[in-house]
Amino acid sequence: MTSIEILPLIALVAMFVIATFFPINIGILGFIGAFVVGYFLLGYDDKEILAEFPSSIVLTIIGVTYFFGMAKKNGTIDLLVNACIRGVRGRVTVIPWVFFFCASVLTALGTFSPAAVALISPAAMSFAARTRMSPLVMGIMTINGAHAGAFSPISVSGVLVRDIVESSGLTIAPWTLFFASYGINLLLSVLTVVGYGILARVRNDLEFTATGSSAGIEPDGGGSAAGTPIAGPGGTPAGGSSGTGGTQVLIRTPRTEAVTDHDVLPVTGVQKLTLVLIAAVLVLVLVLHMPISFVAIAAGAILAFTDLSKQSEAIAGISWSTVLLVAGMVTYISLMEEIGTIDHLAEMAITIGAPLLVAVVLCYVIGVTSAFASSTALLTAVIPLALPLLQTGALPVVGLVAALAISATVVDVSPFSTNGALVLANAQNIERPRFYRQLLLNAGIVVAIAPALCWLVLVVVPTLV
DSSP, rough: OOHHHHHHHHHHHHHHHHHHHHOOOHHHHHHHHHIIIIISSOOOHHHHHHHGOOHHHHHHHHHHHHHHHHHHHHTTHHHHHHHHHHHTBTTTHHHHHHHHHHHOOOOOOOOOOHHHHHHHHHHHHHHHHHTTHHHHHHHHHHHHHHHHHHTTTSHHHHHHHHHHHHHTOOOOOHHHHHHHHHHHHHHHHHHHHHHHHHHHHTSSSTTOOOOOOOOTTTTSSOOOOTOOOOOGGOOOOOTTOOOOSSSSOOOOOOOBBBOOOOOOOOOOOHHHHHHHHHHHHIIIIISOOOOHHHHEEEHHHHHHTGGGGGHHHHHHHOOOOHHHHHHHHHHHHHHHHHHHHHHHHHHHHHTTTHHHHHHHHHHHHHHHHHHHOOOOHHHHHHHHHHEEEHTSSSSOHHHHHHHHHHHHGGGSSSSSSHHHHHHHHHHHOOOHHHHHHHHHHHHHHHHHHHHHHIIIIIIHHHHHH
């Protein structure tokens, strides 16, 4: 590789490091890098630098977050979540799966993953505290659910991945990508419940499981006062220690009987309109194949007329930080491709040896890095590295792309990520430093297992079959 090809790569690594340790949007750094590379190395003017600006993806993010932001403000999202809870008649053993399903539906409909976790986690973590259920398992289930639906044909991440792949001349089945993501996250959720259940039995307690007995539940079904640790065996506060260090467990003895939810509130006219618009968006996009960006903006505009006084709030609710991140990184990566950096890196990866070995290396690179950096930004950087390998036909396109995409997102249970931080912030009746270490330990387990699982199920098995 020449110095002209190496310098942009060094700059890319520096961007991730800076964005990890400083509160600055990596998209801003991406635009700056695009200007430096394009203007000084390639001699481009501003129009040529922005030739690959991802206008379609940007418009999709704006439209989807605009529409669903208003759906949240008018109570429709809460209405759907509460309806799901009532649908299982409040049975506690099923509730974690309800929140998994609700989060997956939101992201599948187009809500960005952190936005879905932000919508669901307050209710999920409050429910866990009220029923003395494990907040760790509840948080993991909510995040996994958001990831499960994150690559649907109309979701932001799904559109982003397809655009990257199809821009290289390859094709990818959108529904296969979606079901691969849903299946892996569902499997990880089952392993979470089973694994922590087994650990609870080994330790002779129930703090790690999402199912259990109703022993130890207070008569009113509520948890202890906010901020007060729940007593564990021997009178030691949950999450506390009796003079010893290390990562302790959080005591949440789950209950299995039904719980009584709040009174059902009447559905307002605006909420009915929102539900109709959600259904219309699904039909227009999935059946008639209209662009989700324009359809979502139009649906949002219709909702806007129901309360024009809050339009400034609706515009502010658009995920502008995500718009900036995706636009800046995609623009910068496109210029790296023109210089030849991406092609040379891909050629170097291929020289490692067997394509399957290259695939697992890429899965772990994106998985480990994503635990500390933006998953979306990494998708725009790592997937192009795999495209030359895919063009050889040695590996299944949808399998490897899905494995990389899922490896980048499933590790977002880390407290360093937005989703993990949201769960940590919304947890109740726990000692927060202890819960932080619980999330960190769980993230380490996921980083070690998930990329290998994705590689084995989505790449190795289809290749051998």
